[in-house]
Amino acid sequence: xxxxxxxxxxxxxxxxxxxxxxxxxxxxxxxxxxxxxxxxxxxxxxxxxxxxxxxxxxxxxxxxxxxxxxxxxxxxxxxxxxxxxxxxxxxxxxxxxxxxxxxxxxxxxxxxxxxxxxxxxxxxxxxxxxxxxxxxxxxxxxxxxxxxxxxxxxxxxxxxxxxxxxxxxxxxxxxxxxxxxxxxxxxxxxxxxxxxxxxxxxxxxxxxxxxxxxxxxxxxxxxxxxxxxxxxxxxxxxxxxxxxxxxxxxxxx
Amino acid sequence: xxxxxxxxxxxxxxxxxxxxxxxxxxxxxxxxxxxxxxxxxxxxxxxxxxxxxxxxxxxxxxxxxxxxxxxxxxxxxxxxxxxxxxxxxxxxxxxxxxxxxxxxxxxxxxxxxxxxxxxxxxxxxxxxxxxxxxxxxxxxxxxxxxxxxxxxxxxxxxxxxxxxxxxxxxxxxxxxxxxxxxxxxxxxxxxxxxxxxxxxxxxxxxxxxxxxxxxxxxxxxxxxxxxxxxxxxxxxxxxxxxxxxxxxxxxxx
DNA sequence: CGGTACATTGAGAAATTTCAAAGTTGGTGG
DNA sequence: CCACCAACTTTGAAATTTCTCAATGTACCG
Numbered sequence: 001x002x003x004x005x006x007x008x009x010x011x012x013x014x015x016x017x018x019x020x021x022x023x024x025x026x027x028x029x030x031x032x033x034x035x036x037x038x039x040x041x042x043x044x045x046x047x048x049x050x051x052x053x054x055x056x057x058x059x060x061x062x063x064x065x066x067x068x069x070x071x072x073x074x075x076x077x078x079x080x081x082x083x084x085x086x087x088x089x090x091x092x093x094x095x096x097x098x099x100x101x102x103x104x105x106x107x108x109x110x111x112x113x114x115x116x117x118x119x120x121x122x123x124x125x126x127x128x129x130x131x132x133x134x135x136x137x138x139x140x141x142x143x144x145x146x147x148x149x150x151x152x153x154x155x156x157x158x159x160x161x162x163x164x165x166x167x168x169x170x171x172x173x174x175x176x177x178x179x180x181x182x183x184x185x186x187x188x189x190x191x192x193x194x195x196x197x198x199x200x201x202x203x204x205x206x207x208x209x210x211x212x213x214x215x216x217x218x219x220x221x222x223x224x225x226x227x228x229x230x231x232x233x234x235x236x237x238x239x240x241x242x243x244x245x246x247x248x249x250x251x252x253x
Numbered sequence: 254x255x256x257x258x259x260x261x262x263x264x265x266x267x268x269x270x271x272x273x274x275x276x277x278x279x280x281x282x283x284x285x286x287x288x289x290x291x292x293x294x295x296x297x298x299x300x301x302x303x304x305x306x307x308x309x310x311x312x313x314x315x316x317x318x319x320x321x322x323x324x325x326x327x328x329x330x331x332x333x334x335x336x337x338x339x340x341x342x343x344x345x346x347x348x349x350x351x352x353x354x355x356x357x358x359x360x361x362x363x364x365x366x367x368x369x370x371x372x373x374x375x376x377x378x379x380x381x382x383x384x385x386x387x388x389x390x391x392x393x394x395x396x397x398x399x400x401x402x403x404x405x406x407x408x409x410x411x412x413x414x415x416x417x418x419x420x421x422x423x424x425x426x427x428x429x430x431x432x433x434x435x436x437x438x439x440x441x442x443x444x445x446x447x448x449x450x451x452x453x454x455x456x457x458x459x460x461x462x463x464x465x466x467x468x469x470x471x472x473x474x475x476x477x478x479x480x481x482x483x484x485x486x487x488x489x490x491x492x493x494x495x496x497x498x499x500x501x502x503x504x505x506x
Numbered sequence: 507c508g509g510t511a512c513a514t515t516g517a518g519a520a521a522t523t524t525c526a527a528a529g530t531t532g533g534t535g536g
Numbered sequence: 537c538c539a540c541c542a543a544c545t546t547t548g549a550a551a552t553t554t555c556t557c558a559a560t561g562t563a564c565c566g
Contacts, residue, residue: 167421
């Protein structure tokens, strides 16, 4: 909706195998921008549609990027799930966002040489870098593209604000319900929800790190959602049984 | 440090009475950008350095802006303290950031006609609007200015990430200590800290809404900090007694 | 001199964490 | 194909943190 028909964005090559979605904003797809960002560099100088060697693979539960490392661009998740997180010295960590295929790790950080967060693969992940130089040049040439980028960046920021509300004001059950609903909507945008079921490879530890809970309590809440026939998260799959009730739990009250 | 010497930014008029600081990033001032943003429009079409009528005043504890209202630009806080917050229908609210004089309400949202958050005055506040049209034109003309804006926006985003870590992973005492230290550093940047004392007009209710706690618990934590001779927040003033200990409490562990 | 909003204190309740043990799952090599 | 291993999930019980409710005290404003 926000970006749907901006033809200017289509001037950048897109990768047909990628279904791009605006990070963190279910319901508001940004296909041109999304595809552009993963596909922009085909035929160019070393982007992610170049030779297969330009892509990297990272196994599940391993880090794609560690906070503070220098990088020539922003990582793009091409295949699989990843999470962006902050690691605390005492071993705790906070997951900041969940990254799905086609998504930039962070639009806001697109001009930085290093990032304050780390990235971990949830499943096996294929990824590449979106080089700083090329994006910068494009954004400066193309006012419409720049505008689209502004909005993408604002959407990311507002999503962080929503998460702050969740963590500051809402109960364990509400936070977990909101996460599940949020991912349901993102998968719906991609037309990848069949029979109210979609892939959900996050472990309970990862759900806990996202919601600011302990894995034990996360397990209890998930069990309750299952027992109450609201949804069933297990074996890497989410099955939504009572969508209305899930929505009611996840709603901002 | 990030923006300190970017001469390009000085091409925009600055207001000498305003000490601008990059929102939410203590230690990293952005004087040119900050002053530009409040002072850019003197002699122009209705900006905040125009006739006194261009400024508005809002009394303490009253709203400057309500989520969803349409606006011709981003509010700038010229004098006084304000908070950016999200209001929940059930009466709870989450404060998203604290706004000091000279600061934009949100750099990321600079091109939007309306915002998903509200703004409330903490003290009496003098404020104005930074009109969309002018900023946009400037950013498109001036690559260095654009670059500065990118960084400002990224800093804002990373600050939101830090808050997520606070709310998700840290205790009441740690969150409150972090808030106090954060504001101490921002006031230090402005050279407004004398004898480890600086203005602190937030009520306990507001501190609670910022940290995701109840006012009662906030009161207990503040009492403890006072009893332990770490710092004393009262009567609109913060007095830091044992800075090392405060730092230790606020540190990310 | 009220009056209203704000701060403080106490006691009990609720949500969440911690610790510890047992059960399950999925993958690997023999 | 089975046995084993490591990682993940589940369950119980007790401890801790934070919240809720309610009452009292205090400061500021007109």
